[in-house]
Amino acid sequence: SQKIEQNSEALNIQEGKTATLTCNYTNYSPAYLQWYRQDPGRGPVFLLLIRENEKEKRKERLKVTFDTTLKQSLFHITASQPADSATYLCALASYSSASKIIFGSGTRLSIRP
Amino acid sequence: GAGVSQTPSNKVTEKGKYVELRCDPISGHTALYWYRQSLGQGPEFLIYFQGTGAADDSGLPNDRFFAVRPEGSVSTLKIQRTERGDSAVYLCASSLIPAEYTDTQYFGPGTRLTVL
Numbered sequence: 001s002q003k004i005e006q007n008s009e010a011l012n013i014q015e016g017k018t019a020t021l022t023c024n025y026t027n028y029s030p031a032y033l034q035w036y037r038q039d040p041g042r043g044p045v046f047l048l049l050i051r052e053n054e055k056e057k058r059k060e061r062l063k064v065t066f067d068t069t070l071k072q073s074l075f076h077i078t079a080s081q082p083a084d085s086a087t088y089l090c091a092l093a094s095y096s097s098a099s100k101i102i103f104g105s106g107t108r109l110s111i112r113p
Numbered sequence: 114g115a116g117v118s119q120t121p122s123n124k125v126t127e128k129g130k131y132v133e134l135r136c137d138p139i140s141g142h143t144a145l146y147w148y149r150q151s152l153g154q155g156p157e158f159l160i161y162f163q164g165t166g167a168a169d170d171s172g173l174p175n176d177r178f179f180a181v182r183p184e185g186s187v188s189t190l191k192i193q194r195t196e197r198g199d200s201a202v203y204l205c206a207s208s209l210i211p212a213e214y215t216d217t218q219y220f221g222p223g224t225r226l227t228v229l
Contacts, residue, residue, distance in 0.1 A: 107155065
C-alpha cells in the first residue's frame with residue numbers, strides 16, 4: 001500500500017543551525033510533492049511545491065530536494081530561528097489523482113535559542 | 114483579504130447525533146477540499162469539489178458522511194449517526210484553480226469535533 005514516512009520523533013536543534021527534515025514514500029509515483037507548516041490549533045500553511053522532474057527548489061531560507069530514485073524529499077531550513085518551531089508536513093499527489101493529496105504524519109521541529 | 118473560515122470552531126455532540134460543519138472558502142476559489150486530522154497525524158483527504166460538483170469523494174469513510182456545495186461557494190460536511198471514532202479536527206481548504214493544475218491550497222483553522 002502507499003505510504004509516506006516522516007521522522008516521528010521531534011527534531012530539536014540550536015538556533016542558527018540548519019534543520020533537515022526527511023520525507024520517504026513507497027508504492028507511489030508522485031507528480032509533485034509539497035511541504036506545509038502547521039502550528040498548534042491551526043490549519044497547514046503551504047510552503048513549497050516541487051515537481052517530479054525538478055531536483056531542487058528554494059524560497060528564502062527554505063530548500064527542498066526531490067529524489068525520485070531514492071523516493072525521498074529533504075526539507076532544509078537554514079539559519080533556523082525559534083519562530084520556525086512548528087510541525088512540518090510532507091504531501092504527495094499523483095498524476096492520476098491530482099486532487100487527492102496524501103499527507104505524511106509530520107515532524108515536529110523545535111528550535112532552541 | 115479574508116481567508117478560509119470554518120464554523121463552528123468546536124463542536125461537542127453525543128454518539129448517534131447528526132452534525133453539520135460549514136466551510137467558507139476564499140472568494141473566487143473554484144476548488145474546495147475537506148480533510149480530517151486526528152491527533153499526531155497528517156490531514157486525511159475526504160472529498161474534493163470543483164465548482165458545485167464533487168469531483169472526487171473517494172476519501173469519505175462511509176455513507177454516514179456527505180458533503181454539499183450547492184452554489185459553488187460555501188460547503189457543508191454532514192455526518193449522520195456520529196460515532197466516537199469520528200472525533201477529529203475537520204479541515205477545509207480552497208484553491209483558485211482546479212487541483213489538476215497544482216494550485217496552492219489555503220486551509221481554514223478547522224472544526225474540532227468531539228463525539229461523547
